[in-house]
Amino acid sequence: MTDDTIAAAVERFLDETESALDAYDQGYADADATLSVVRTHMDELAAAADEADGE
Numbered sequence: 001m002t003d004d005t006i007a008a009a010v011e012r013f014l015d016e017t018e019s020a021l022d023a024y025d026q027g028y029a030d031a032d033a034t035l036s037v038v039r040t041h042m043d044e045l046a047a048a049a050d051e052a053d054g055e
Contacts, residue, residue, distance in 0.1 A: 013042070017041050
């Protein structure tokens with residue numbers, strides 16, 4: 001995995017996490033749902049980082 005791929009994974013994580021937090025702030029999601037979404041994004045980011053370490 002290249003630095004560009006890692007940067008894209010980080011940017012996607014930040015964008016999707018911000019979107020989840022915005023939905024919470026606007027009252028569209030409760031705290032448990034928001035944490036679940038953020039944890040999923042964290043897992044995806046960790047997997048991308050692990051994949052990069054393996055190369």
